[in-house]
Amino acid sequence: MRSHDQNLSAPAPAAALPSRRVRAVVSVLVALHVFAVFVGPWALPPQNSELSASAARALRPYLEVFALANGYRFFAPEPGPSHLVRFEATLDDGTLETGTFPDKREHVPRLLYHRYFMLSEFASTLNNPNLPGDRGGAVARGYAEHLIAAHHAKTVRLFLRRHFVPRPEEVRRGMQLSDKALYQEQPLGVFTRDTP
Amino acid sequence: MTSAARYIRAWWAEVVALWNQFWFRPADPATLCLVRICAGAMLVYTHLVWSLDLQAFFGDKSWLPRATLDALQVDSFSWTYLWWFGNSPVALWSVHLLALVVFALFTIGLFTRVTSILSAVATLAYIHRVPGALFGLDQINAMLAIYLAVGPSGAAYSVDHWLKRRAGNPAESPPLWTANLAIRLIQIHLCIIYLFAGTAKLTGPAWWDGTAMWMALGNMEYQSLDMTWLADWPRLINLMTHVTVYWEIFYCALIWPRVTRPVMLLLAIPLHMGIAICLGMVTFGLVMLIANLAFVPSEFVRAVIPPRRQGRAGDDERTAKQSALRSNRPSASPAKR
Numbered sequence: 001m002r003s004h005d006q007n008l009s010a011p012a013p014a015a016a017l018p019s020r021r022v023r024a025v026v027s028v029l030v031a032l033h034v035f036a037v038f039v040g041p042w043a044l045p046p047q048n049s050e051l052s053a054s055a056a057r058a059l060r061p062y063l064e065v066f067a068l069a070n071g072y073r074f075f076a077p078e079p080g081p082s083h084l085v086r087f088e089a090t091l092d093d094g095t096l097e098t099g100t101f102p103d104k105r106e107h108v109p110r111l112l113y114h115r116y117f118m119l120s121e122f123a124s125t126l127n128n129p130n131l132p133g134d135r136g137g138a139v140a141r142g143y144a145e146h147l148i149a150a151h152h153a154k155t156v157r158l159f160l161r162r163h164f165v166p167r168p169e170e171v172r173r174g175m176q177l178s179d180k181a182l183y184q185e186q187p188l189g190v191f192t193r194d195t196p
Numbered sequence: 197m198t199s200a201a202r203y204i205r206a207w208w209a210e211v212v213a214l215w216n217q218f219w220f221r222p223a224d225p226a227t228l229c230l231v232r233i234c235a236g237a238m239l240v241y242t243h244l245v246w247s248l249d250l251q252a253f254f255g256d257k258s259w260l261p262r263a264t265l266d267a268l269q270v271d272s273f274s275w276t277y278l279w280w281f282g283n284s285p286v287a288l289w290s291v292h293l294l295a296l297v298v299f300a301l302f303t304i305g306l307f308t309r310v311t312s313i314l315s316a317v318a319t320l321a322y323i324h325r326v327p328g329a330l331f332g333l334d335q336i337n338a339m340l341a342i343y344l345a346v347g348p349s350g351a352a353y354s355v356d357h358w359l360k361r362r363a364g365n366p367a368e369s370p371p372l373w374t375a376n377l378a379i380r381l382i383q384i385h386l387c388i389i390y391l392f393a394g395t396a397k398l399t400g401p402a403w404w405d406g407t408a409m410w411m412a413l414g415n416m417e418y419q420s421l422d423m424t425w426l427a428d429w430p431r432l433i434n435l436m437t438h439v440t441v442y443w444e445i446f447y448c449a450l451i452w453p454r455v456t457r458p459v460m461l462l463l464a465i466p467l468h469m470g471i472a473i474c475l476g477m478v479t480f481g482l483v484m485l486i487a488n489l490a491f492v493p494s495e496f497v498r499a500v501i502p503p504r505r506q507g508r509a510g511d512d513e514r515t516a517k518q519s520a521l522r523s524n525r526p527s528a529s530p531a532k533r
Contacts, residue, residue, distance in 0.1 A: 150252070
């Protein structure tokens with residue numbers, strides 16, 4: 001089977017290539033870079049080996065600066081339930097303002113909606129007791145502080161809503177994607193304006 | 197020298213020759229420059245949308261303030277200049293508008309050597325500032341911005357090139373090894389992305405029993421088109437699921453041979469447009485297709501966007517005459533490569 005590239009079937013004359021020294025330097029840089037590109041997804045937890053984790057530790061500055069520490073695990077291991085964040089903001093006069101993000105009606109265009117969707121998914125991912133430190137708490141506190149400032153609120157209560165996907169047979173029986181039975185909710189905390 | 201040593205030496209020489217040809221063979225920059233236009237437009241749009249809620253994402257009272265990121269990223273090497281401007285809305289808007297101008301100049305190919313590097317720096321800066329609001333779009337944006345800064349992405353289809361022609365320089369940019377290098381880096385990076393996207397799915401039972409696509413398409417938060425009618429077509433769901441996994445896993449092998457490359461590229465269109473139309477991720481679907489452009493041969497790009505269409509009729513002839521006058525040589529029609 002022939003390669004699509006002209007490179008291998010019709011090699012360029014040596015004079016057309018950069019100098020030997022340039023090739024040597026660039027080759028080393030390219031090899032290191034391609035290795036780093038591979039290590040990014042290879043070493044991403046939780047499914048990684050000690051070997052891949054060691055490589056990632058060695059390359060950490062490079063991976064982080066160039067945003068290469070990505071899993072590229074789109075919809076893997078499986079497309080699961082999605083997550084939303086619901087909030088209740090209590091103002092100084094006792095008024096209650098509520099909301100949820102992401103919100104398709106409020107967050108337009110779709111890319112902005114997706115930014116808010118990723119914020120709620122981020123809260124869900126880090127709301128994991130197995131992770132070191134209170135990462136979920138730090139994220140929730142950040143969201144709450146933003147909502148307190150945006151709504152001039154005294155108190156904000158946050159909830160994580162998990163929205164499951166119905167099975168095809170349930171949809172065939174008439175279940176809607178928005179059926180209340182498909183939602184689960186758990187509190188993320190109560191935050192006051194003066195919470196340190 | 198023993199025959200074994202001769203064999204190894206010949207093998208090594210062949211490896212070096214193939215490596216040199218793969219990475220350093222001069223290439224027409226047409227494909228790279230087409231990628232620049234598309235990726236640059238995506239960078240403009242991506243960052244234009246940040247403008248709609250700039251303070252909420254990048255201000256001092258943002259969703260992800262400094263204290264949160266400090267708690268999440270201990271001893272991190274992530275760095276962004278946006279931290280310097282978060283406290284002042286005026287400063288933040290100024291630096292944001294500057295970034296939009298840089299992306300726009302990069303897209304049209306003006307001062308491309310500088311704007312390509314600034315675009316990569318700005319893209320990474322936004323990524324490092326809001327890690328919790330990112331998705332695949334941002335990863336591909338960063339990848340393309342970096343490689344477009346490595347290669348001569350303004351050598352064709354650009355204002356820079358048009359200005360050069362008006363100044364009397366050769367009408368066509370010559371093949372450049374840096375153009376090849378940048379395209380190769382995009383190609384290899386894309387292969388690694390699809391390899392891990394595919395192999396990661398192998399750990400999920402739903403990708404084996406063929407129901408994964410239903411779980412994605414039936415997700416109300418992703419859904420932008422009602423696909424619940426697929427509940428009556430389980431085998432179609434199975435087919436879409438299996439094709440997605442196998443296409444992603446085998447992409448890194450089948451994208452290279454002449455026979456299979458067009459098939460893989462054609463399959464990329466329904467796969468990524470499906471994500472765009474059905475799952476509401478138009479930007480992500482499009483940016484993946486833009487990255488796939490790296491596998492389109494430059495001859496094809498030149499055939500679709502001929503060089504002569506870049507300027508007004510007569511530009512080539514006038515440029516050639518100007519060149520000839522400057523060098524006191526007889527005028528000659530530019531040869532079409």
